[in-house]
Amino acid sequence: AQSVTQLGSHVSVSEGALVLLRCNYSSSVPPYLFWYVQYPNQGLQLLLKYTSAATLVKGINGFEAEFKKSETSFHLTKPSAHMSDAAEYFCVVSDERDSNYQLIWGAGTKLIIKP
Amino acid sequence: NAGVTQTPKFRVLKTGQSMTLLCAQDMNHEYMYWYRQDPGMGLRLIHYSVGEGTTAKGEVPDGYNVSRLKKQNFLLGLESAAPSQTSVYFCASRRTTGFLYEQYFGPGTRLTVT
Numbered sequence: 367a368q369s370v371t372q373l374g375s376h377v378s379v380s381e382g383a384l385v386l387l388r389c390n391y392s393s394s395v396p397p398y399l400f401w402y403v404q405y406p407n408q409g410l411q412l413l414l415k416y417t418s419a420a421t422l423v424k425g426i427n428g429f430e431a432e433f434k435k436s437e438t439s440f441h442l443t444k445p446s447a448h449m450s451d452a453a454e455y456f457c458v459v460s461d462e463r464d465s466n467y468q469l470i471w472g473a474g475t476k477l478i479i480k481p
Numbered sequence: 482n483a484g485v486t487q488t489p490k491f492r493v494l495k496t497g498q499s500m501t502l503l504c505a506q507d508m509n510h511e512y513m514y515w516y517r518q519d520p521g522m523g524l525r526l527i528h529y530s531v532g533e534g535t536t537a538k539g540e541v542p543d544g545y546n547v548s549r550l551k552k553q554n555f556l557l558g559l560e561s562a563a564p565s566q567t568s569v570y571f572c573a574s575r576r577t578t579g580f581l582y583e584q585y586f587g588p589g590t591r592l593t594v595t
Contacts, residue, residue, distance in 0.1 A: 375521060398582050409588040410524075410571065417580065456523060460582050466512070466531060467581045471523035 368393050370459045372472040380480045385429075385444040387475050389457030392438065398460035399440045400469070401431055405453045413455070416440060427451070452479045482507050485587035487572050493593045494562040502557040502590050504572030512575045513555040514539075514584065515547060517568040524571065530555055562594045 373388040391397065399416040414425025421433045427450075431442045442455060457472040488503045504513065511532045516524040526539030530549040544566060546558045555574075559566060569591050573584040 400582070410573075410586040412583060415580075415583065466529070466537075467575070468526065468529075469524075469582065469584065471525075473521050473523045 368397065368459060368461055368470050370457050370470055370472040372455075372457050372475050374475055375473065376476045376478060378478040378480060379447045381449055382446050385442070385447045385451065385477065387442040387455050387457075387477065389431075389440045389442065389472060390438055391440065391457075391459045393459070399431075399433060400458040401425065401429070401440075401442050402456045402458055403453050404456070404474075410456070413442070447477075447479050449479050449481065451477060453477055484508065485572055485574055485585050487570075487587040487590050489590060490588065491591050493595065494559075495595055496563060498562050499558070499560050500562065500592075501559075502570055502572075502592075504555045504557070504587055505553055506555075506572075506574040506585070507553060508574060508576070508585065509552070510574035510585070511552070511577045513549065514573040514575075515545070515555065515557045516571045516573065517541065517566075518571060518589075519568050527557065527570075562592075564594045566592065567594045568592060 370391045401413040402410045403413045404410050414423045416423050416433045424430045429444045454474045454476045456474045459470050461468040485506045514529045515527040525541045528547040530536045533552040536547045548556045569589050571589050572587040575584045
């Protein structure tokens with residue numbers, strides 16, 4: 367069955383440092399992949415999506431993610447962290463078995479920014 | 482457009498009480514979803530609907546019922562609340578044209594059952 371694994375429930379970086387949030391999926395068929403962000407006490411917002419058009423995907427707020435089929439990974443990066451990036455980030459994969467286009471969610475990674 | 486809205490934002494229930502969560506969308510989407518979010522577990526699908534008058538079970542449907550009497554509304558009911566249903570509940574919707582995996586989320590309802 368399709369699954370998605372996010373390494374690290376909490377990641378702490380200093381302001382200005384590189385942000386790297388890791389995500390691996392399990393599928394022999396490259397799925398669609400997403401990163402959603404949840405700011406404190408807010409709903410979920412789509413950060414970026416991979417739809418097979420390009421392996422490097424750019425999203426909002428300076429984030430990007432690279433799809434690597436050989437590693438079954440879709441890690442999220444940002445060159446320089448800002449205090450406003452503090453949020454929970456979810457890696458999400460499409461469920462190819464399902465004809466209703468369901469999503470399978472990772473457990474989430476809480477990004478903490480140190481001043 | 483308001484997008485997806487949820488009512489109420491917060492609620493505290495005693496064990497055994499019932500309540501209904503309301504989700505409304507003004508994007509004319511056919512598909513609507515109810516998820517629950519628990520710490521360390523991501524989102525899990527409770528029920529979903531592929532159109533007015535239809536509902537289907539998701540991953541964790543036990544203890545919940547839903548109704549979709551109008552296209553724009555999707556109701557989630559708890560008949561007899563249990564502490565295990567303490568969670569944050571999210572509603573989402575999606576369109577049936579274009580990129581079909583993108584879902585639009587409401588702000589969530591934080592429910593505590595004591």
